[in-house]
Amino acid sequence: MTTRSEPFRVAVLGATGAVGQRFVTLLTGHPWFELTALAASERSAGRTYRDAVSWIQTRPIDETVAAMSVHTIDELMDHDFDVVFSALDASVARDIEPEFARRSLVVTNASAHRMDEGVPLLVPEVNPDHLALLPAAEDGADLPRGIVANPNCSTIGLVLALKPLASAFGFDRIFVSTLQAVSGAGLPGVSSYQILDNVIPWIPGEEEKLEIETGKILGRVRAGTIEPAEVAVSAQCNRVPVVDGHTLCVSVDLKGDPRLEDVREAWRSFRAAPQELGLPSAPAQPTVYLGDDAPPQARVHRDLGRGMTTSIGRLRECPILGYRFVALSHNTLRGAAGGALLAAELAVSRCARRGGE
Numbered sequence: 001m002t003t004r005s006e007p008f009r010v011a012v013l014g015a016t017g018a019v020g021q022r023f024v025t026l027l028t029g030h031p032w033f034e035l036t037a038l039a040a041s042e043r044s045a046g047r048t049y050r051d052a053v054s055w056i057q058t059r060p061i062d063e064t065v066a067a068m069s070v071h072t073i074d075e076l077m078d079h080d081f082d083v084v085f086s087a088l089d090a091s092v093a094r095d096i097e098p099e100f101a102r103r104s105l106v107v108t109n110a111s112a113h114r115m116d117e118g119v120p121l122l123v124p125e126v127n128p129d130h131l132a133l134l135p136a137a138e139d140g141a142d143l144p145r146g147i148v149a150n151p152n153c154s155t156i157g158l159v160l161a162l163k164p165l166a167s168a169f170g171f172d173r174i175f176v177s178t179l180q181a182v183s184g185a186g187l188p189g190v191s192s193y194q195i196l197d198n199v200i201p202w203i204p205g206e207e208e209k210l211e212i213e214t215g216k217i218l219g220r221v222r223a224g225t226i227e228p229a230e231v232a233v234s235a236q237c238n239r240v241p242v243v244d245g246h247t248l249c250v251s252v253d254l255k256g257d258p259r260l261e262d263v264r265e266a267w268r269s270f271r272a273a274p275q276e277l278g279l280p281s282a283p284a285q286p287t288v289y290l291g292d293d294a295p296p297q298a299r300v301h302r303d304l305g306r307g308m309t310t311s312i313g314r315l316r317e318c319p320i321l322g323y324r325f326v327a328l329s330h331n332t333l334r335g336a337a338g339g340a341l342l343a344a345e346l347a348v349s350r351c352a353r354r355g356g357e
């Protein structure tokens with residue numbers, strides 16, 4: 001736990017977007033982090049946040065944040081923040097995030113640096129030890145500098161469901177079919193004419209992310225780098241007319257032919273570093289098993305654990321890979337802003353320089 005008396009100073013890049021708005025909501029009243037600056041594109045800069053944002057959250061904007069000015073990225077570049085949360089598109093993030101990482105800890109949702117060798121691709125309950133890739137805090141800074149990346153929003157739900165199974169049984173092959181919410185496409189996203197009464201069975205780049213990122217996240221730290229887990233992932237991704245919450249239909253070849261009850265118990269009993277450390281954004285249970293006849297449903301279950309719990313159901317045998325189930329994860333909370341906040345909390349808890357050290 002942090003021993004610092006004053007809060008960590010935080011900026012949000014891409015603050016007006018679908019993920020940026022989640023950051024603003026989650027940072028309001030956060031016990032460790034203080035939102036001190038907002039940035040977005042030239043379209044928004046120079047306006048108050050209230051005027052710049054097209055607010056889509058059900059909770060109203062905090063009045064203090066609503067009155068803050070939105071800056072360009074360049075205006076914030078030379079400022080000292082403890083943590084910079086990035087909700088930028090990958091094309092914008094690619095050059096900008098390394099610049100901020102020279103002065104601050106950058107926790108990003110963009111895909112630009114996820115597979116970089118020195119960047120932890122972090123899901124705090126799954127691979128907290130990957131934070132070891134970050135350098136130690138130096139030059140009087142309280143936190144290390146560098147980039148920590150949040151994985152793809154579907155990958156996060158997948159690895160949370162798989163981690164207890166990896167620890168208890170192991171596996172080599174996964175087949176996953178996704179049903180992904182429209183908020184995953186950001187603002188303004190797909191048009192209503194395209195998505196209503198429809199399923200779009202193609203999300204550019206998404207299948208590749210699931211297939212590549214899973215191995216890195218489930219991999220091991222060896223000599224300061226990640227040795228990826230040897231797991232073959234075959235993914236098919238679909239956009240569906242749901243506002244929030246990505247559903248995953250998964251088949252997996254668990255080793256040792258475990259009983260179905262042992263698989264259910266692995267999910268029920270799963271607890272990890274964020275729960276043990278009592279991190280502010282950690283759900284009491286990272287995974288819940290709803291039941292064999294109780295499938296996770298986006299509208300019903302996405303907000304479990306304040307949107308940070310992955311709900312799982314319909315475990316049954318699979319004639320091809322042995323086991324199959326359905327999982328659901330909130331894409332803009334656990335899959336983006338909430339996951340990034342939890343990653344920053346873990347970094348504070350594990351890597352912050354303590355007084356007197």
Ligand SMILES: NC(=O)c1ccc[n+]([C@@H]2O[C@H](COP(=O)([O-])OP(=O)(O)OC[C@H]3O[C@@H](n4cnc5c(N)ncnc54)[C@H](OP(=O)(O)O)[C@@H]3O)[C@@H](O)[C@H]2O)c1
Nearest residue numbers: 014016017018019040041044087088109110153184186187
């Ligand atoms: N949506 C999800 O569920 C989800 C989940 C996981 C990861 N992600 C990733 O998170 C990132 C943000 O996603 P999103 O859905 O929030 O996207 P979005 O709704 O399109 O928001 C993009 C944000 O970036 C800003 N921006 C765009 N161009 C910029 C520029 N040249 N300079 C500075 N700011 C710029 C936008 O500002 P303006 O409003 O001024 O244009 C806006 O604040 C993406 O990398 C995405 O892949 C998204």
